[in-house]
Structures are given as C-alpha cells and as structure tokens.
Amino acid sequence: MDKPYKEFLTAHGIKSTTQRNIVLDLLHEMDGPASAEDLYLKAVSLYPSVNLSTIYRMLELFHSKNIVVKNMLSESKKTIYELNTDTHKHYMVCMKCKRIFPLEHCPCFLIEKAVSEYSDFEIRDHKLEIMGYCASCK
Amino acid sequence: MDKPYKEFLTAHGIKSTTQRNIVLDLLHEMDGPASAEDLYLKAVSLYPSVNLSTIYRMLELFHSKNIVVKNMLSESKKTIYELNTDTHKHYMVCMKCKRIFPLEHCPCFLIEKAVSEYSDFEIRDHKLEIMGYCASCK
DNA sequence: ATCAGTGCAAAAGCTTTGCAGCGGT
DNA sequence: ACCGCTGCAAAGCTTTTGCACTGAT
Numbered sequence: 001m002d003k004p005y006k007e008f009l010t011a012h013g014i015k016s017t018t019q020r021n022i023v024l025d026l027l028h029e030m031d032g033p034a035s036a037e038d039l040y041l042k043a044v045s046l047y048p049s050v051n052l053s054t055i056y057r058m059l060e061l062f063h064s065k066n067i068v069v070k071n072m073l074s075e076s077k078k079t080i081y082e083l084n085t086d087t088h089k090h091y092m093v094c095m096k097c098k099r100i101f102p103l104e105h106c107p108c109f110l111i112e113k114a115v116s117e118y119s120d121f122e123i124r125d126h127k128l129e130i131m132g133y134c135a136s137c138k
Numbered sequence: 139m140d141k142p143y144k145e146f147l148t149a150h151g152i153k154s155t156t157q158r159n160i161v162l163d164l165l166h167e168m169d170g171p172a173s174a175e176d177l178y179l180k181a182v183s184l185y186p187s188v189n190l191s192t193i194y195r196m197l198e199l200f201h202s203k204n205i206v207v208k209n210m211l212s213e214s215k216k217t218i219y220e221l222n223t224d225t226h227k228h229y230m231v232c233m234k235c236k237r238i239f240p241l242e243h244c245p246c247f248l249i250e251k252a253v254s255e256y257s258d259f260e261i262r263d264h265k266l267e268i269m270g271y272c273a274s275c276k
Numbered sequence: 277a278t279c280a281g282t283g284c285a286a287a288a289g290c291t292t293t294g295c296a297g298c299g300g301t
Numbered sequence: 302a303c304c305g306c307t308g309c310a311a312a313g314c315t316t317t318t319g320c321a322c323t324g325a326t
Contacts, residue, residue, distance in 0.1 A: 015300060015305065036291080051308045056291060058306095074210045074265060077315085078290070092259045101259065110248040115268065121230045121239065124270040127212060128249065131265075135258040153280065153325060174316080189283045194316060196281090215290090216315070 012065045019043070019050050023058055024067075032100050033071060033080035033091070073100070073129055090127065094134040101134060150203045160184050161196055162205075170238045171209060171218035171229070211238070211267055228265065232272040239272060 005024045006016035014020075026034075026042050040055045059081050062068040069084045073093055080100070090103040112123050132138075143162045144154035152158075164172075164180050178193045197219050200206040207222045211231055218238070228241040250261050270276075 010301095017300075017306065019307075049308075053292075053309080054307055057293095060292095072210070072212045072215070077210070077215070092253075092257070092261075094259075101257075103253065103257070110252065111266065111268075114248065115230075115241065119230070119239075119241070120273040121232075121268070122271040122276040123230075123268055126269060127265075127267040129265040129267075130249075130253065130259070130261055130263075132262040133260040138260040155281065155325075157282075187283070190315095191284080191317075192282055198317095 012067065014061065014065065018047060019054055020058055022046050022050070023055065027068065027081070027083045030082065032102055033082040035076075035078045035080055037078070039081070071127070090129065092130040092132065092134070094132070094137050099134060103128070103130065150205065152199065152203065156185060157181070157188050157192055158196055160188070161193065165206065165219070165221050168220065170240055171220040173214075173216045173218055175216070177219070209265070228267065230268040230270065230272070232270070232275050237272060241266070241268065 003016050003018070003021045005021045008024070009016040009020060022043050023039055026039055036052065036055050036059060039059070040050070040052045043050045043055065059068060059070075063070050063081070066084055068081045070079055070081055071091070072079050073091060075093065082102075092101040092103055093099075094101070111126065111128075115121070115123060141154050141156070141159045143159050146162070147154040147158060160181050161177055164177055174190065174193050174197060177197070178188070178190045181188045181193065197206060197208075201208050201219070204222055206219045208217055208219055209229070210217050211229060213231065220240075230239040230241055231237075232239070249264065249266075253259070253261060
C-alpha cells in the first residue's frame with residue numbers, strides 16, 4: 001500500500017497510516033461533501049478491516065488541523081465532510097434527487113453588509129443552505 | 139388546568155389537550171427557538187407527568203400543520219422549534235454565549251438574485267446561519 | 277363509546293469513547 | 302521501543318416507535 005500523502009500528513013504533524021492515506025485520497029476524488037459513512041463504505045472496499053470509528057476520529061483530527069471542513073445540512077442529521085479549500089462552503093440541495101451541489105461563489109458580502117446595517121452583531125462566519133431543484137430535476 | 143388554545147387547536151383539526159396547551163403557551167412566551175428538551179423541561183415543571191416523546195410527537199404534529207417551524211443549527215445537532223410567523227427564519231448565533239438571535243429581515247432577494255445569475259438551480263427556499271459575537275459579548 | 281393522545285420502555289440512528297493490541301517512526 | 306493509531310465493543314445522545322392505558326369529544 002503506497003502512501004501518497006505521507007509528506008502532507010507529517011507536515012501537519014500527524015502520522016501517515018494506510019487508512020489516512022485512503023481517506024485523504026477519497027476526499028480528493030470527491031466532487032462534493034460526504035458523510036463519515038459514505039467515506040467508510042468506500043474505504044472498506046479498499047481496505048476491508050477499516051472501522052467506522054477510525055473514520056470519525058480521523059475526520060475529527062483532520063478538522064482540527066483545518067484539513068477538512070465539517071458541515072451539517074438541515075434535512076439529514078448527518079455531518080458531512082470535505083477538503084478545506086479555504087473558501088466559504090455553501091450548498092444547494094436538490095429537493096428531489098437530494099444531491100448536494102457546492103456553491104463556490106456566494107454573495108457573502110451582500111449579506112454581511114445588509115445585516116450589519118440593522119443589527120449590533122459582529123459577524124465572523126455564516127452558513128447558507130439553498131434548497132430547490134437542480135437542472136435535471138426541475 | 140385551563141386551555142387557552144382550545145379554539146386554536148380545534149380550528150387546526152386537532153384535539154385540545156392539557157399538554158398541547160402548555161407547550162403552545164411555552165412557544166408563545168419564548169423569544170427564540172427551543173429544542174424539544176428545553177420545552178420538555180419547562181413543561182415538566184408545570185405538568186410533571188408529561189413525557190419527552192409526547193413533546194416530540196406534538197412538535198412534529200404542529201410542524202405538519204404549519205404551526206411551528208423546525209430548524210437545526212450546525213453546532214448543536216439538536217432540532218430547534220418555534221412558532222411559525224410566516225417569515226423566513228434565519229439566526230445569528232453568538233460564538234461566546236451561544237444565544238440564538240432570530241433574524242427577521244434577511245436580504246434573501248440579494249442572495250437569490252446573485253445565485254440565479256450563475257447557476258441553473260431553481261431556488262425554492264434557503265437557510266442562513268450567521269455566527270459571530272452579540273452586542274454584549276463582543 | 278370511540279379513537280386520538282399519552283406515558284413508558286425499548287429501539288433506532290449517528291457519533292463518541294475505553295481499552296487492548298497493532299503499526300509507524 | 303515508544304507511543305500514537307486502530308479495531309472492536311459498548312455507551313451516549315437525540316429522536317422515533319410499539320403498545321396498552323387514558324382522556325377528550
């Protein structure tokens with residue numbers, strides 16, 4: 001089992017293990033966010049002895065190192081994870097096919113500006129979730 | 139035990155019970171959203187035999203009748219409930235005191251307009267969650 | 277009297293944790 | 302050889318469900 005992310009992991013001060021390399025690879029290949037179970041199911045087919053709790057611990061570790069971002073969409077009650085690209089993470093969720101479409105360019109500044117005009121709240125971050133129908137479902 | 143919401147409940151086609159009147163009263167008196175457990179703890183002090191599962195069933199029923207709205211904020215993993223006032227429900231969460239401030243006037247149109255300019259997604263609803271520091275914590 | 281509503285207990289679903297053994301450095 | 306990582310099993314937490322009894326109409 002080769003470990004393509006060995007340097008990346010040691011640079012973050014954490015050990016390079018087979019499981020971590022597999023999960024990092026899966027995270028890189030995904031086009032959207034995934035739940036711990038999604039990742040687990042994919043990882044099992046590559047490395048059958050892997051355990052769900054290892055995935056959870058790993059994702060939590062990656063999160064603490066800012067390698068992945070965590071989110072939760074209101075419908076699912078499941079935490080979703082994806083690589084941190086240092087951009088805001090907002091999503092459009094299709095109400096029919098349930099697919100999640102990451103939204104890279106969010107008009108954040110419009111929101112923050114408008115909100116700050118009528119409230120005494122110091123905004124540090126925000127989450128936006130958009131629901132509707134995707135191009136193929138509408 | 140008087141039942142101030144009897145007419146309201148029968149108008150929605152559901153029976154007026156002591157427990158439902160208590161919870162409706164609690165919902166009216168709150169200034170923000172509350173979890174099922176929050177409501178349960180308040181209800182128990184007024185009606186000790188009440189059960190958490192009754193609260194959940196009631197809130198789900200109220201939700202199906204559009205009497206309450208459900209939401210979940212990303213930090214908590216708990217569903218929060220509040221009376222439906224037919225306005226969008228967005229929240230500002232203080233990162234220090236954890237209090238939740240409902241945001242009545244959201245610049246929704248700005249978001250929807252900007253998003254529709256660069257995506258082929260038919261927007262039906264959206265959720266906005268703002269994190270930062272409230273006036274007394276910042 | 278009927279049948280929806282309730283309390284209780286158990287289960288379900290997602291996530292976390294304790295512990296002993298394994299594996300990377 | 303050390304100590305962090307992992308697998309396994311059990312527990313934790315929120316929410317749901319089955320069932321028999323209660324209470325509103």
